[in-house]
Amino acid sequence: MLIANAVLADGTQRHIDVTGGRIAALLPASAGVPARDDVLDVAGALLLPPLVDGHIHLDKTLLGLPWVPNQATGNNVADRIEAERKVRATRTVPEVETGSNLVRQVVAGGTLHMRSHVDIDNQLGLRNLHEVLKIRDRFRGLVSIQIVAFPQSGILRSPGTADLLDAAIAEGADLVGGLDPVGIDGDLDGHLEAIFAIAERRGVGVDIHLHDGGESGIAQLIAIAERTTASGLQGKSAVSHAFALGSVPADVAARTADVLARAGVAIMSHGPGGAPIPPLALLHQHGVVVFGGSDNIRDAWSPFGNGDMLERAMMIGYRANYRHDHELEFAFDMVTGAAARILGIEGYGVAVGAAADLVVVEAGSVAEAVAARPRRKLVIKAGKIVARDGVLAA
Amino acid sequence: MLIANAVLADGTQRHIDVTGGRIAALLPASAGVPARDDVLDVAGALLLPPLVDGHIHLDKTLLGLPWVPNQATGNNVADRIEAERKVRATRTVPEVETGSNLVRQVVAGGTLHMRSHVDIDNQLGLRNLHEVLKIRDRFRGLVSIQIVAFPQSGILRSPGTADLLDAAIAEGADLVGGLDPVGIDGDLDGHLEAIFAIAERRGVGVDIHLHDGGESGIAQLIAIAERTTASGLQGKSAVSHAFALGSVPADVAARTADVLARAGVAIMSHGPGGAPIPPLALLHQHGVVVFGGSDNIRDAWSPFGNGDMLERAMMIGYRANYRHDHELEFAFDMVTGAAARILGIEGYGVAVGAAADLVVVEAGSVAEAVAARPRRKLVIKAGKIVARDGVLAA
Numbered sequence: 001m002l003i004a005n006a007v008l009a010d011g012t013q014r015h016i017d018v019t020g021g022r023i024a025a026l027l028p029a030s031a032g033v034p035a036r037d038d039v040l041d042v043a044g045a046l047l048l049p050p051l052v053d054g055h056i057h058l059d060k061t062l063l064g065l066p067w068v069p070n071q072a073t074g075n076n077v078a079d080r081i082e083a084e085r086k087v088r089a090t091r092t093v094p095e096v097e098t099g100s101n102l103v104r105q106v107v108a109g110g111t112l113h114m115r116s117h118v119d120i121d122n123q124l125g126l127r128n129l130h131e132v133l134k135i136r137d138r139f140r141g142l143v144s145i146q147i148v149a150f151p152q153s154g155i156l157r158s159p160g161t162a163d164l165l166d167a168a169i170a171e172g173a174d175l176v177g178g179l180d181p182v183g184i185d186g187d188l189d190g191h192l193e194a195i196f197a198i199a200e201r202r203g204v205g206v207d208i209h210l211h212d213g214g215e216s217g218i219a220q221l222i223a224i225a226e227r228t229t230a231s232g233l234q235g236k237s238a239v240s241h242a243f244a245l246g247s248v249p250a251d252v253a254a255r256t257a258d259v260l261a262r263a264g265v266a267i268m269s270h271g272p273g274g275a276p277i278p279p280l281a282l283l284h285q286h287g288v289v290v291f292g293g294s295d296n297i298r299d300a301w302s303p304f305g306n307g308d309m310l311e312r313a314m315m316i317g318y319r320a321n322y323r324h325d326h327e328l329e330f331a332f333d334m335v336t337g338a339a340a341r342i343l344g345i346e347g348y349g350v351a352v353g354a355a356a357d358l359v360v361v362e363a364g365s366v367a368e369a370v371a372a373r374p375r376r377k378l379v380i381k382a383g384k385i386v387a388r389d390g391v392l393a394a
Numbered sequence: 395m396l397i398a399n400a401v402l403a404d405g406t407q408r409h410i411d412v413t414g415g416r417i418a419a420l421l422p423a424s425a426g427v428p429a430r431d432d433v434l435d436v437a438g439a440l441l442l443p444p445l446v447d448g449h450i451h452l453d454k455t456l457l458g459l460p461w462v463p464n465q466a467t468g469n470n471v472a473d474r475i476e477a478e479r480k481v482r483a484t485r486t487v488p489e490v491e492t493g494s495n496l497v498r499q500v501v502a503g504g505t506l507h508m509r510s511h512v513d514i515d516n517q518l519g520l521r522n523l524h525e526v527l528k529i530r531d532r533f534r535g536l537v538s539i540q541i542v543a544f545p546q547s548g549i550l551r552s553p554g555t556a557d558l559l560d561a562a563i564a565e566g567a568d569l570v571g572g573l574d575p576v577g578i579d580g581d582l583d584g585h586l587e588a589i590f591a592i593a594e595r596r597g598v599g600v601d602i603h604l605h606d607g608g609e610s611g612i613a614q615l616i617a618i619a620e621r622t623t624a625s626g627l628q629g630k631s632a633v634s635h636a637f638a639l640g641s642v643p644a645d646v647a648a649r650t651a652d653v654l655a656r657a658g659v660a661i662m663s664h665g666p667g668g669a670p671i672p673p674l675a676l677l678h679q680h681g682v683v684v685f686g687g688s689d690n691i692r693d694a695w696s697p698f699g700n701g702d703m704l705e706r707a708m709m710i711g712y713r714a715n716y717r718h719d720h721e722l723e724f725a726f727d728m729v730t731g732a733a734a735r736i737l738g739i740e741g742y743g744v745a746v747g748a749a750a751d752l753v754v755v756e757a758g759s760v761a762e763a764v765a766a767r768p769r770r771k772l773v774i775k776a777g778k779i780v781a782r783d784g785v786l787a788a
């Protein structure tokens with residue numbers, strides 16, 4: 001296959017020679033289109049690397065079901081955990097089906113790699129993990145799904161959960177998760193001790209949800225950085241949300257950023273609507289890898305979201321007050337290159353030798369693609385077209 | 395025409411009998427579809443009133459042109475005014491064409507009424523007004539366009555602007571605008587005196603941009619309320635943005651809301667991404683009409699936006715941290731009923747006697763329509779289909 005007349009993110013126009021599912025050559029378009037019978041001429045459309053969703057909840061979504069109104073009685077994390085239990089108790093379609101609906105939708109939108117948190121607590125056991133493992137098997141070869149064993153009900157306040165998290169890793173989860181060590185479990189050291197013990201024993205990374213704000217959130221970030229260093233997990237540790245970084249003065253955020261950068265702790269943001277957004281550019285300047293994710297998509301937590309990572313980059317840019325092209329490109333990197341680095345995707349990118357995983361859109365530049373979120377003209381996986389004009393191939 | 399099997403916002407299923415461009419009857423669907431040869435069966439789709447954009451800038455958009463990177467050198471209103479001058483100086487396609495591109499796009503998305511601010515200053519004169527008047531003429535009968543004579547460069551710091559605003563009303567603008575009386579003109583009384591003098595003389599309403607935050611913004615809101623009452627403009631006065639209400643303690647916002655409600659001053663919000671969002675529900679509870687608008691769409695101010703008012707309701711809801719159905723319905727009202735009231739649209743709504751201006755989408759409820767922003771299946775103007783599946787009829 002030769003993808004002809006594609007404009008790359010750097011503005012150059014190229015023909016992409018795809019062989020054996022990989023990019024064999026990036027030829028200058030000025031040379032004209034070679035005479036071959038496998039030419040796919042994209043006529044100056046923009047060719048992007050595949051989108052990466054660094055934070056999704058495949059087991060939570062209700063996508064494809066009739067509308068389920070939000071039932072939370074209050075406005076904090078604990079209220080939403082309770083509301084989710086109610087929704088879960090009444091759902092009749094298994095998570096493998098709704099999660100598959102979501103995977104199909106996001107692949108059609110150009111997402112070919114994702115990190116999904118999966119709820120684990122002492123009521124659910126490993127049920128949701130088993131559902132998401134089925135989804136991973138179902139879509140193997142099309143999309144890579146990294147699984148975080150996520151203690152949605154806490155660890156200490158849901159006795160037995162630590163053992164379940166450990167068992168989840170044994171059964172195929174890739175990372176250990178966490179949740180507001182202070183806000184939910186009320187025991188910073190106990191919560192982190194449980195997470196990092198499993199991570200060390202199993203040789204896996206960590207990705208911890210942290211909604212707790214202000215000075216408490218900052219103290220937890222610093223404790224996570226210290227544990228990360230002590231466990232030798234630099235580069236394999238992430239904190240999702242970290243609203244605290246957006247709720248403290250810039251000098252406090254900058255000092256915390258230095259601590260996170262030294263410890264190799266990355267920060268995931270979905271561009272929160274109702275919570276403070278971390279100072280993403282400041283974090284980046286201080287050496288912290290920041291990456292993007294969808295978070296909740298039409299589930300008991302949020303009615304919003306659709307898994308479109310160009311739209312997510314737009315939302316991040318909108319919340320961060322980005323307007324210049326270099327800022328929109330930074331938001332784009334959060335849902336492509338930076339997320340791929342954190343997820344450890346090998347052979348990622350539009351480069352010779354990389355996997356021929358590609359997304360084609362009608363846009364004049366990456367900045368325009370983020371702002372306008374055009375329909376995905378083509379999604380290509382290992383050199384094969386898997387979606388066209390937003391519709392998954394059969 | 396009989397629109398059969400439509401689900402209304404209240405959940406009831408109806409047949410809508412359209413005669414002479416108006417809704418003649420809302421028949422219970424349980425009675426079965428009448429035997430007529432002009433039946434349009436929408437098969438349980440959701441029927442909505444037309445969307446209303448309470449704040450758009452038809453003269454600023456660059457929609458349809460190749461991507462123009464943002465050129466502002468700083469991050470405040472004055473910097474962006476300068477950047478816009480640069481963009482304007484180099485554009486070769488007249489505003490009537492780019493503005494028409496935007497009108498076509500928003501009509502295809504179900505917007506049939508809008509309030510457009512139009513830049514007026516002592517360099518531009520009435521040039522942009524004349525462009526937007528041409529747009530209004532071009533689309534007359536399809537979409538109603540209310541025009542605000544908007545002093546984008548200030549009034550006192552752009553000498554001669556007050557006379558131009560007055561002349562704009564004489565030439566067809568519908569309201570007098572304003573811009574940060576303190577932040578831009580540095581003269582609260584002088585700025586408001588100029589605006590309200592014209593409004594009183596010409597018998598028109600006012601709609602004032604107010605980005606100024608904190609206590610200064612609150613003081614300006616109170617001054618606007620006082621002027622509104624003194625000029626007898628209750629119900630014909632609006633403040634756009636009013637970020638200040640989102641940057642002060644709730645008790646200050648509540649007291650200010652009482653002042654605004656007594657004076658009949660409405661508040662427009664687009665759900666700002668990088669500025670504080672006013673406490674919309676609190677304002678509503680205190681009797682202030684809050685309505686929605688797009689604000690900037692792909693122009694020198696913002697790369698974002700597309701004029702889709704269902705997406706705008708979503709953005710408002712996302713920023714306001716709305717999750718429950720009644721909250722999403724409130725955001726929807728901001729871009730339909732509440733905006734129609736502020737714009738003074740007669741015969742608005744899905745009711746017997748109202749104009750047969752309707753939007754059909756595939757959604758189970760208004761809340762779902764806001765969260766999912768489905769493609770507009772049909773847009774109907776005065777009983778005629780003017781767009782189908784997001785594409786404008788020829």
